[in-house]
Amino acid sequence: MSSTIETAVAPSGHAHAAHHWHEDPETHLAHHFDTPQQQFDSGKLGIWLFLVTEILFFSGLFCAYTIYRHFHPEVFVYASKFLDTNMGFINTLVLIFSSLTAAWAVRNAQLNQKKSLVINIVLTIACAFAFMGIKYVEYSHKIHDGLLPGPAYTRGLEPPAAAAAGHAAAVDPTAGMDRPDNVHIFFGIYFFMTGLHGFHVLAGIVVWLWLLKRAIKGEFNTKYFGPIDYAALYWHIVDLIWIYLFPLLYLIH
Amino acid sequence: MSSTTATHAPPQAGVNYLNARRGLLSWVFTLDHKRIGIMYLVGVMGAFLLGGVFALKLRTELLTVGKTIMDPDTYNQAFTLHGAVMVFLFIIPGIPAALGNFCLPLMLGAKDVAFPRLNLMSFHLWMWGAIFFVIVLLTGGLDTGWTFYTPYSTTTNTSVIWAVMGAFILGFSSIFTGLNFIVTIHKMRPPGMTFFKMPLFLWGLYATALIQILATPVLGITLLLLAIERAFKLGIFDATLGGDPVLFQHFFWFYSHPAVYIMILPAFAVVSELIAVHSRKEIFGYKFIGLSSVAIAIIGFVVWGHHMFVSGQSTMAATVFSFLTFFVAIPSAIKVFNWLATLYKGSIRINTPMLYALGFIWLFTIGGVTGLFLSTMSTDVHLHDTYFVVAHFHYVMVAGTLWGFLGGLHHWWPKITGKMYHDGVGMFASITAFVGFNLTFFPQFIMGTRGMPRRYYDYLEEFQFLHVLSTVGAYVLAVGLFTVLFLLIHSLMKGKKAPHNPWGAASLEWQTATPPITENFHETPKAGNPYAVYDFEYDAATGDYKRVAFSDSTH
Numbered sequence: 001m002s003s004t005i006e007t008a009v010a011p012s013g014h015a016h017a018a019h020h021w022h023e024d025p026e027t028h029l030a031h032h033f034d035t036p037q038q039q040f041d042s043g044k045l046g047i048w049l050f051l052v053t054e055i056l057f058f059s060g061l062f063c064a065y066t067i068y069r070h071f072h073p074e075v076f077v078y079a080s081k082f083l084d085t086n087m088g089f090i091n092t093l094v095l096i097f098s099s100l101t102a103a104w105a106v107r108n109a110q111l112n113q114k115k116s117l118v119i120n121i122v123l124t125i126a127c128a129f130a131f132m133g134i135k136y137v138e139y140s141h142k143i144h145d146g147l148l149p150g151p152a153y154t155r156g157l158e159p160p161a162a163a164a165a166g167h168a169a170a171v172d173p174t175a176g177m178d179r180p181d182n183v184h185i186f187f188g189i190y191f192f193m194t195g196l197h198g199f200h201v202l203a204g205i206v207v208w209l210w211l212l213k214r215a216i217k218g219e220f221n222t223k224y225f226g227p228i229d230y231a232a233l234y235w236h237i238v239d240l241i242w243i244y245l246f247p248l249l250y251l252i253h
Numbered sequence: 254m255s256s257t258t259a260t261h262a263p264p265q266a267g268v269n270y271l272n273a274r275r276g277l278l279s280w281v282f283t284l285d286h287k288r289i290g291i292m293y294l295v296g297v298m299g300a301f302l303l304g305g306v307f308a309l310k311l312r313t314e315l316l317t318v319g320k321t322i323m324d325p326d327t328y329n330q331a332f333t334l335h336g337a338v339m340v341f342l343f344i345i346p347g348i349p350a351a352l353g354n355f356c357l358p359l360m361l362g363a364k365d366v367a368f369p370r371l372n373l374m375s376f377h378l379w380m381w382g383a384i385f386f387v388i389v390l391l392t393g394g395l396d397t398g399w400t401f402y403t404p405y406s407t408t409t410n411t412s413v414i415w416a417v418m419g420a421f422i423l424g425f426s427s428i429f430t431g432l433n434f435i436v437t438i439h440k441m442r443p444p445g446m447t448f449f450k451m452p453l454f455l456w457g458l459y460a461t462a463l464i465q466i467l468a469t470p471v472l473g474i475t476l477l478l479l480a481i482e483r484a485f486k487l488g489i490f491d492a493t494l495g496g497d498p499v500l501f502q503h504f505f506w507f508y509s510h511p512a513v514y515i516m517i518l519p520a521f522a523v524v525s526e527l528i529a530v531h532s533r534k535e536i537f538g539y540k541f542i543g544l545s546s547v548a549i550a551i552i553g554f555v556v557w558g559h560h561m562f563v564s565g566q567s568t569m570a571a572t573v574f575s576f577l578t579f580f581v582a583i584p585s586a587i588k589v590f591n592w593l594a595t596l597y598k599g600s601i602r603i604n605t606p607m608l609y610a611l612g613f614i615w616l617f618t619i620g621g622v623t624g625l626f627l628s629t630m631s632t633d634v635h636l637h638d639t640y641f642v643v644a645h646f647h648y649v650m651v652a653g654t655l656w657g658f659l660g661g662l663h664h665w666w667p668k669i670t671g672k673m674y675h676d677g678v679g680m681f682a683s684i685t686a687f688v689g690f691n692l693t694f695f696p697q698f699i700m701g702t703r704g705m706p707r708r709y710y711d712y713l714e715e716f717q718f719l720h721v722l723s724t725v726g727a728y729v730l731a732v733g734l735f736t737v738l739f740l741l742i743h744s745l746m747k748g749k750k751a752p753h754n755p756w757g758a759a760s761l762e763w764q765t766a767t768p769p770i771t772e773n774f775h776e777t778p779k780a781g782n783p784y785a786v787y788d789f790e791y792d793a794a795t796g797d798y799k800r801v802a803f804s805d806s807t808h
Contacts, residue, residue, distance in 0.1 A: 032363065032366075032367075042441070045439055049432045049436065053469070054470070056467060056468075060475055150487055150491075152486075181495065185494070185495050
């Protein structure tokens with residue numbers, strides 16, 4: 001009997017609750033979870049699964065890299081000489097440092113340290129922009145030198161006179177090496193892998209900017225720091241992928 | 254008894270998830286998994302209709318030798334779009350995204366999936382994917398076959414990029430649905446429901462979701478590479494630029510073979526529910542059915558090379574792939590035997606959902622057994638790219654997924670809509686479709702063994718009799734399916750009001766109101782044995798099943 005009475009009053013109230021997402025201001029508990037812990041654990045499992053899909057997404061490219069390097073080792077040895085190891089190294093340091101600030105931000109959120117949280121998020125975003133800036137410079141050099149995928153590749157293919165005029169001042173990093181066929185394959189893989197990685201950095205910037213706004217509003221606290229935690233995990237995977245890309249593309253010989 | 258009254262929803266005052274809010278926007282931006290499920294349902298059925306129209310055009314063209322109704326280029330486009338629309342827009346999302354979305358939280362006694370916004374985004378992505386395919390239709394079509402094999406897909410002048418990006422977007426829709434389901438199953442089961450006390454539908458959805466998140470990203474990157482290859486000549490798949498076209502096949506099948514289990518595992522899962530509930534008997538071999546789904550999901554990842562026996566992979570690789578492929582037959586057969594054992598000495602109720610389930614067992618077994626011919630290398634070389642392959646995968650994918658989908662749709666229809674349908678007409682439609690299906694595809698096995706190649710516009714006169722049979726079968730199948738459409742629309746308009754638990758099922762989705770309220774349950778229900786159908790007795794006065802006991806233990 002009691003449940004019948006409950007029904008008589010329940011429907012409008014429930015419909016209301018479902019659509020306005022009344023959240024507790026401290027724990028931000030969504031209506032369909034029972035406890036903040038359940039909500040946090042669900043988000044954590046969700047982001048880990050998402051990271052698995054990210055790794056598999058890149059795995060196709062690592063697989064392509066392995067196959068072409070196996071087929072054409074000479075192309076990789078030759079073409080990687082054109083990459084700027086110093087810039088790649090600086091970018092590696094920048095990303096590793098930003099992983100530190102991201103991890104630190106998680107700790108700040110857990111400890112209610114609002115000011116440090118904002119600073120660490122800002123530092124993370126600054127590093128992301130620095131990374132993209134350096135990447136832009138690198139890409140510009142490659143494009144200028146005709147080090148491009150497919151038919152767009154021109155380096156070393158133009159007539160000697162034009163080559164002499166265009167690159168007279170440039171030091172040739174491949175001096176003394178014979179240019180193998182299909183060098184453009186390396187640049188196809190280089191641009192695709194680093195481009196897709198760069199896209200993930202840009203996506204990370206968007207996420208961090210959104211979290212920065214929420215952090216300034218003071219939405220995160222000891223009981224609610226999930227989004228910072230998840231974003232930091234994503235940021236670590238972006239960092240980790242670069243840590244594999246750097247030696248595979250820049251340091252081989 | 255008190256615990257049982259709490260789990261069984263009391264009579265409703267008429268407010269439910271369908272009428273709690275009104276207006277188009279209350280649907281398009283809803284976060285309610287049930288409404289999202291219904292939008293998927295409408296969407297995938299629309300896609301199925303489109304794919305079906307292509308199929309009927311194809312079969313009509315093949316009625317006579319030479320030209321019947323369309324020229325060869327149109328034919329190439331028709332079979333490509335038939336395949337692409339059916340696979341990407343109907344079969345893959347059909348059961349998990351439509352029926353799964355509706356049932357999964359209800360079966361868990363939960364209010365919603367773990368990430369309702371992500372769930373809505375999955376649906377919106379599905380819509381965008383569908384829009385991309387419509388753009389393909391309007392901008393020159395597609396004639397690569399649904400598999401987009403290079404090098405043809407990088408050289409044809411049809412709308413490959415739109416189609417590939419459409420499939421890419423649909424892939425993300427699929428990934429997010431899978432991710433959502435895994436987290437929901439892990440984190441939102443009600444008290445008392447361990448993994449081995451879940452309804453088998455959830456085991457099937459879980460195994461499906463595992464494949465969705467592990468395989469689909471690889472398809473995503475492959476399609477992205479293909480699109481970039483076409484747009485900027487990247488040189489990965491194009492042999493003239495030093496690339497390897499066969500690498501595309503490896504990448505493609507690394508996803509698309511597991512994807513055939515995305516298509517069939519949910520259908521298995523539906524059939525497990527139907528057989529148990531409508532045999533009025535506890536499911537036989539619960540753990541074997543549940544774990545065999547996971548086994549199929551895992552084995553599915555290591556067999557992709559059997560699509561490439563004639564693509565020039567090494568004999569060693571082909572042998573290993575062939576050997577591994579046979580293993581898929583084991584968990585598949587485990588399921589079939591367990592369903593038969595469930596039927597044995599059951600109190601079998603022959604109605605529309607049960608007819609689809611029985612039809613499924615019959616058709617899927619034919620599809621599965623003919624798969625063994627194709628996984629054997631020596632016979633595959635003979636049968637490769639013939640109508641035998643076409644018949645095989647239609648027996649598995651159409652008879653599998655479509656029969657599972659329709660069976661599940663008729664089973665859960667009363668809960669979804671709150672209306673009953675005319676069971677006699679439903680059974681007529683099911684039998685008509687069954688006859689039509691066999692008439693369409695069984696002759697194709699025979700044609701295939703006699704050397705009729707797939708995807709050909711024209712054929713030798715000696716094949717005409719079998720082609721005519723096949724085409725007539727397709728029309729009969731269409732009659733059956735249009736009867737289903739008519740039946741369901743009639744049910745929406747004039748159907749009798751459905752009771753809460755018309756089939757006497759014990760799983761939680763039947764223990765709430767029909768149709769459910771927006772939040773599914775007033776309080777988290779107590780989960781018992783999901784197959785304790787003996788706990789329910791038919792009450793002639795209300796036409797509903799009433800709980801008379803509460804069994805907790807399984808098996």
